[in-house]
Amino acid sequence: MSKGTPSFGKHNKKHTHIRCGRCGKQSFNRKQKVCVACGFGRTGKMNC
Numbered sequence: 765m766s767k768g769t770p771s772f773g774k775h776n777k778k779h780t781h782i783r784c785g786r787c788g789k790q791s792f793n794r795k796q797k798v799c800v801a802c803g804f805g806r807t808g809k810m811n812c
């Protein structure tokens with residue numbers, strides 16, 4: 765029974781990207797708190 769798609773490794777993960785409050789795309793990274801599409805979250809925060 766190893767036919768088909770064997771890559772079920774990341775199948776049960778939660779959404780890494782949620783809907784962005786600025787651009788509305790589902791590109792807001794929950795972990796990094798940064799939208800990869802418009803860059804929302806990077807502003808007003810110093811990366812230190």
Ligand SMILES: [Zn+2]
Nearest residue numbers: 784787799802
């Ligand atoms: Zn965005």
